[in-house]
Amino acid sequence: MxxxxxxxxxxxxxxxxxKGTVRAVDGVSFDVDDGGIVGLVxxxxxxxxxxxxxxxxLLGPAGETTxxxxxxxxxxxxxxxxxxxxxxxxxxxxxxxxxxxSALNPVRSVGEQVAEPLKIxxxxxxxxxxxxxxxxxxxxxxxxxASRYDQYPHQFSGGMGQRAMIAMALICEPELLIADEPTTAxxxxxxxxxxxxxxxxxxxxxxxxxxxxxxxxxxxxxxxVVNVMYAGVIVEWGNVVDVxxxxxxxxxxxxxxxxxxxxxxxxxLEVIGGAVPSLIELPQGCRFHPRCExxxxxxxxxxxxxxxxxxxxxVRCWLFEGRMKL
Amino acid sequence: MAGKGRNCVPCAxxxxxxxxxxxxxxxxxxxxSMAMVGLYVIAAVAxxxxxxxxIFFHDPYEINLRQRLLLPSGAHILGxxxxxxxxxxxxxxxxxxxxxxxxxxxxISMGIGSAVGVTSGYLGGKVDFxxxxxxxxxxxxxxxxxxxxxxxxLGAGLSNIFIALSFVGWAEAARxxxxxxxxxxxxxFVEAAKAMGVRRRAIMARHIFPNCLPSLVVLFTLKVPExxxxxxxxxxxxxxxxxxxxxxxxxxxxxxxFIFSAPWVVAFPGGAIxxxxxxxxxxxxxxxxxxxxxxxx
Numbered sequence: 001m002x003x004x005x006x007x008x009x010x011x012x013x014x015x016x017x018x019k020g021t022v023r024a025v026d027g028v029s030f031d032v033d034d035g036g037i038v039g040l041v042x043x044x045x046x047x048x049x050x051x052x053x054x055x056x057x058l059l060g061p062a063g064e065t066t067x068x069x070x071x072x073x074x075x076x077x078x079x080x081x082x083x084x085x086x087x088x089x090x091x092x093x094x095x096x097x098x099x100x101x102s103a104l105n106p107v108r109s110v111g112e113q114v115a116e117p118l119k120i121x122x123x124x125x126x127x128x129x130x131x132x133x134x135x136x137x138x139x140x141x142x143x144x145x146a147s148r149y150d151q152y153p154h155q156f157s158g159g160m161g162q163r164a165m166i167a168m169a170l171i172c173e174p175e176l177l178i179a180d181e182p183t184t185a186x187x188x189x190x191x192x193x194x195x196x197x198x199x200x201x202x203x204x205x206x207x208x209x210x211x212x213x214x215x216x217x218x219x220x221x222x223x224x225v226v227n228v229m230y231a232g233v234i235v236e237w238g239n240v241v242d243v244x245x246x247x248x249x250x251x252x253x254x255x256x257x258x259x260x261x262x263x264x265x266x267x268x269l270e271v272i273g274g275a276v277p278s279l280i281e282l283p284q285g286c287r288f289h290p291r292c293e294x295x296x297x298x299x300x301x302x303x304x305x306x307x308x309x310x311x312x313x314x315v316r317c318w319l320f321e322g323r324m325k326l
Numbered sequence: 327m328a329g330k331g332r333n334c335v336p337c338a339x340x341x342x343x344x345x346x347x348x349x350x351x352x353x354x355x356x357x358x359s360m361a362m363v364g365l366y367v368i369a370a371v372a373x374x375x376x377x378x379x380x381i382f383f384h385d386p387y388e389i390n391l392r393q394r395l396l397l398p399s400g401a402h403i404l405g406x407x408x409x410x411x412x413x414x415x416x417x418x419x420x421x422x423x424x425x426x427x428x429x430x431x432x433x434i435s436m437g438i439g440s441a442v443g444v445t446s447g448y449l450g451g452k453v454d455f456x457x458x459x460x461x462x463x464x465x466x467x468x469x470x471x472x473x474x475x476x477x478x479x480l481g482a483g484l485s486n487i488f489i490a491l492s493f494v495g496w497a498e499a500a501r502x503x504x505x506x507x508x509x510x511x512x513x514x515f516v517e518a519a520k521a522m523g524v525r526r527r528a529i530m531a532r533h534i535f536p537n538c539l540p541s542l543v544v545l546f547t548l549k550v551p552e553x554x555x556x557x558x559x560x561x562x563x564x565x566x567x568x569x570x571x572x573x574x575x576x577x578x579x580x581x582x583x584f585i586f587s588a589p590w591v592v593a594f595p596g597g598a599i600x601x602x603x604x605x606x607x608x609x610x611x612x613x614x615x616x617x618x619x620x621x622x623x
Contacts, residue, residue, distance in 0.1 A: 097517070120525075
């Protein structure tokens, strides 16, 4: 049995805006095993990124983690002081962002940025950090790394930039990598390269990955376990293979059906009708009911609990009433 | 992947891509002929100022009452002043003072302004409010009047001019830097730096501040002539450099009584001020244009 590396329990995040309180994350629980890859999938604005930022303690002044716990190796990250949290960020938990070009500082050389965590967390001198950073740049597949070290982000392509970001995130060999849409901004061919890079680096460094994406294809390539998120809650949890073979929640079914497929002949791409509800005024009952094709009377008034189907399958939908309630 | 950048891009274009941010700026700057003229003028004045003792033919302080207010001639190329001192030597010596008065307070005020601006913009909240209100007060005051008040309090003299002008100048730099920091701090690379565990102070100094440098360089070149003129005004009003120091402002001030009888006594130092201020303005405008693509970003 693998050990849990990080365990998120009942996490709730609120953003306070002029229009009202945004309940971006509303009681999310999931685990990431030591060395495992967990996907967090959902549409834009369903709270995926807010979950990641909350784990990292980077919500900023407008956001607040209002309840829940994030146990990382037995310690609740939400209770750590800013200083303790800073020592974990970049060393034990790292993050890769969506846009490599805006996540790299335009006026500092790429190498300098990749080497920075080494200086901060391991106290390496400039020369040592440089050597190590060049090694790491080579490892993520940047050709001619020694001369690329002194170049600036605008001299890098998007794919190379993302490789450099990954090098920066992994240079202190963290135990958990949070990848927030790491392939979304890239070309499809580059996406595949980045995915296989993450895959091989994970094996070598034996780190766990929390992959945040809206792309089921990426999840299928990389993840062991997937959490499907909708409007701030997780609606389905299971093994990647199980979820793909037999999606249970109507939302997951809709998502999988709306993926374009080459094999089947389709005239029109199927879509899920309607739009993601406003997180300020959530619909009563089940959050998905206005868009659900299996909607019943009950869905309008009562929010479904989580039903457990078997050891590794959870779903939040009244259709599965009668199964074990969690 | 590896070959993508190597084979597909033509050689010349690739060199352009590979040139760094500053190299590109410099090459754009060189295409601007006005700015280059400005740069040559400044360089010439700077060389003259540095090697002044080797260049001038007369002691700038040597009084010769028999040769008062001479017209420009072979012996005194720019004539002599009311005490028979050689104007050319005095102007050359004055270039040292004027350049120092332009450069040193600019450096100091850019330094203070950057520190205040980055802190204020990045931390926000009360710190921002207090620092910016102080800056507002400084900016709201007529700057020459404020400098005069400081000069009266501290007493005349060159080092006090530095202090007075720095005190007047920092607020504008702080404003410019702060406004940039407000947008910079929302950039993803700041978040990425935080996610790597970088300290707040290091984020301000190493991640945010370097992004403000292009606009600071431009502001610097525009501040230099402003301070040269301010010193001239202060000296003209009698609270700046004190005689017999040949600051350009003081030369104009002392020559004003002879403006009709011996106009060259005023015209040459006045022209020098005009020329240097104009040159710095050309360079500043050229730099701003050359850096524009980065400033727009």
